[in-house]
Amino acid sequence: MGGNMMENKQLLKVENVGIQFGGLKAVSNTNVEISKGELVGLIGPNGAGKTTFFNLLTGVYVPTEGNIFLDGKRLNGLPPYKITRKGISRTFQNIRLFNELSVLDNVKVAYHSNSKHGIISSIFRLPSHFNGEREMEEMAIDFLKIFNLDGYLYEKAKNLPYGQQRRLEIARALATQPKLLLLDEPAAGMNPNETEELMNLISFIRERFHLTVLLIEHDMQLVMGVCERIYVLDHGQLIAEGSPSEIRNNPKVIEAYLGEEVS
Amino acid sequence: MQKRKQFKSFYIYIFAAIIVFAIVQFLISGQFMNDFYINTLMVIVINIILAVSLHLVIGITGQFSIGHAGFLAIGAYSAAIITMKLQLPFALSLLVGGIAAAVAGLIIGIPSLRLKGDYLAIATLGFGEIVRITLLNINYVGGASGMLVDNLTTWPWAFWCMVITILVIVNFTNSTHGRACISIRENEIAADAMGINTTYYKVMAFVIGAFFAGVAGGLYSHNFYIISPGSFGFMKSFDILIFVVLGGLGSLSGSVIAAILLSIVSTFLQDYPETRMIIYSLVLILMMIFRPQGLLGTKEITSFFKKGKSSDGGKHDGKQTVA
Numbered sequence: 358m359g360g361n362m363m364e365n366k367q368l369l370k371v372e373n374v375g376i377q378f379g380g381l382k383a384v385s386n387t388n389v390e391i392s393k394g395e396l397v398g399l400i401g402p403n404g405a406g407k408t409t410f411f412n413l414l415t416g417v418y419v420p421t422e423g424n425i426f427l428d429g430k431r432l433n434g435l436p437p438y439k440i441t442r443k444g445i446s447r448t449f450q451n452i453r454l455f456n457e458l459s460v461l462d463n464v465k466v467a468y469h470s471n472s473k474h475g476i477i478s479s480i481f482r483l484p485s486h487f488n489g490e491r492e493m494e495e496m497a498i499d500f501l502k503i504f505n506l507d508g509y510l511y512e513k514a515k516n517l518p519y520g521q522q523r524r525l526e527i528a529r530a531l532a533t534q535p536k537l538l539l540l541d542e543p544a545a546g547m548n549p550n551e552t553e554e555l556m557n558l559i560s561f562i563r564e565r566f567h568l569t570v571l572l573i574e575h576d577m578q579l580v581m582g583v584c585e586r587i588y589v590l591d592h593g594q595l596i597a598e599g600s601p602s603e604i605r606n607n608p609k610v611i612e613a614y615l616g617e618e619v620s
Numbered sequence: 621m622q623k624r625k626q627f628k629s630f631y632i633y634i635f636a637a638i639i640v641f642a643i644v645q646f647l648i649s650g651q652f653m654n655d656f657y658i659n660t661l662m663v664i665v666i667n668i669i670l671a672v673s674l675h676l677v678i679g680i681t682g683q684f685s686i687g688h689a690g691f692l693a694i695g696a697y698s699a700a701i702i703t704m705k706l707q708l709p710f711a712l713s714l715l716v717g718g719i720a721a722a723v724a725g726l727i728i729g730i731p732s733l734r735l736k737g738d739y740l741a742i743a744t745l746g747f748g749e750i751v752r753i754t755l756l757n758i759n760y761v762g763g764a765s766g767m768l769v770d771n772l773t774t775w776p777w778a779f780w781c782m783v784i785t786i787l788v789i790v791n792f793t794n795s796t797h798g799r800a801c802i803s804i805r806e807n808e809i810a811a812d813a814m815g816i817n818t819t820y821y822k823v824m825a826f827v828i829g830a831f832f833a834g835v836a837g838g839l840y841s842h843n844f845y846i847i848s849p850g851s852f853g854f855m856k857s858f859d860i861l862i863f864v865v866l867g868g869l870g871s872l873s874g875s876v877i878a879a880i881l882l883s884i885v886s887t888f889l890q891d892y893p894e895t896r897m898i899i900y901s902l903v904l905i906l907m908m909i910f911r912p913q914g915l916l917g918t919k920e921i922t923s924f925f926k927k928g929k930s931s932d933g934g935k936h937d938g939k940q941t942v943a
Contacts, residue, residue, distance in 0.1 A: 415813060417809070417812075436812070436817075437812040437813055438812050438813075438814075438815050438816055438817050438818065441812075441813055441814065441815035442815050446813070446814075447813055449809075449810065449813075453807045453809060453810035453813075454806075454807070454810070455802065455803045455806035455807060455810065455811075456806055456807075457802070457806055457870075457918065458799070458802060458803065458806060462799055462802075465796065465799055466799050466800065466803045466811070466814050466816065467814045467815070468796075469796050469799065469800050469814070469815065469816055470814075470815035470816070472796045474795075474796070476792065476795075476797050476824065479791055479792060479795035479796070479797055479798075480788050480791045480792055481791075482630075482791055486795060489796070490795065490796065493796065529814065530813075530814075533814060533815050
């Protein structure tokens with residue numbers, strides 16, 4: 358009975374996943390389990406394979422071994438857009454907004470896969486086109502209000518200040534209505550104030566959208582501050598897993614990662 | 621409210637189109653225009669259709685295709701076969717020309733749109749040449765000597781085909797489907813991550829573009845008395861590409877204006893055949909030096925009339941995709 362409860366709560370299950378590029382094993386034998394509502398961190402030195410792991414989860418790469426399950430459904434081999442529709446959404450290490458589109462349109466693109474009006478309806482401007490577009494616009498505006506971005510609705514995404522671009526990227530990822538949100542170094546290039554704001558934003562969206570979050574981060578203050586559980590990746594292998602305090606004191610982690618700073 | 625505004629501007633454009641049509645129709649039927657001018661007019665209209673159809677592929681979806689003359693050729697020959705060999709009506713021939721080109725677009729698009737940038741350009745260039753060489757070797761359509769075609773393209777046919785082309789492409793662009801295409805142009809990886817089926821939309825843009833290029837082909841073949849494979853070489857593809865780039869990548873009105881201007885320039889330079897290509901090239905070089913983003917840059921012409929809220933068409937920096 359108790360075991361069943363646990364099963365139901367599990368959202369993501371990564372089973373012995375690995376990928377090989379030619380002779381190079383970028384990620385191997387990785388096992389990760391994330392329950393609903395958790396906020397999990399993924400850390401590791403540069404080149405450890407963290408972003409590759411994200412790319413495996415989102416379908417950019419197809420794993421050469423192992424399985425990935427979301428809510429019990431196998432995701433291996435699905436193209437990225439289908440994985441997004443199944444409920445995994447992400448942001449990127451280097452911001453990838455649709456620069457020439459307005460802030461509003463950036464979010465509307467995320468709503469596209471839920472739109473009901475087809476190409477024919479749009480070309481002939483049938484009523485379903487107008488209803489669909491209006492609904493999308495209202496949803497997008499309401500959504501941007503949550504993120505305090507409604508002051509920039511018609512501004513091109515590229516004209517936003519850096520911190521707001523990060524914010525918009527997270528908002529856009531959330532607009533796809535994911536179950537699991539992957540954040541790839543959300544605090545990269547931010548000053549302490551912006552990082553603080555970001556931490557608040559992450560806890561806020563988590564509550565508001567009942568979200569499960571997996572984040573890659575180098576900023577230890579942020580990782581230790583917000584994550585409940587941390588996975589450590591080094592040379593493509595998981596070397597540790599545990600609570601922030603456990604990770605902080607794990608000799609393997611210190612050796613692989615923090616070791617450089619200590620010695 | 622937005623709906624009403626869109627409707628209003630829609631009727632303004634239709635009204636403007638009817639006026640332009642009526643004036644030119646009056647000039648033609650009143651015989652104020654000689655055959656030379658009428659022919660120039662047809663060339664302009666056909667070039668606008670071609671430019672706008674390629675604009676959807678390059679300017680909106682960001683897929684650098686340079687085999688558009690291939691679709692033009694398929695449309696031209698299919699339409700000519702319908703009227704000349706099968707003795708069927710002209711209207712049907714335009715439709716068949718479009719559909720034949722769209723089918724070709726689908727067949728060529730599915731494999732080649734996996735390629736990106738330069739590779740896609742080379743693949744589409746190859747496609748254009750394959751079409752030309754194939755036509756050259758089919759005796760049914762006259763091989764190298766070409767095919768005789770009746771002169772059936774009239775001003776109303778050409779003009780309303782152009783209006784329909786522009787309407788369809790504008791409507792497509794200003795919808796969630798157009799935004800999906802623009803998002804692919806802006807950042808394909810992010811578009812994928814947002815749940816956009818990028819392959820589907822790339823192929824869709826390609827097929828719609830090919831369809832209208834095929835319709836233009838039907839008008840083209842019935843505008844001259846003869847069509848031959850030689851007129852659909854890669855230079856023709858480049859001519860169309862130049863309309864789109866010169867008008868400003870991502871700007872539909874820009875490509876229309878560029879098509880009009882360059883068609884006029886090239887027609888009037890026919891009197892100086894020995895210097896024609898030099899002057900034409902100079903125009904392009906000067907243009908690229910002084911206005912590398914194209915005539916209208918990334919804006920639509922309507923955005924010059926209304927201040928504030930930017931229009932929602934496609935915009936991007938021309939330099940990035942060309943380079």
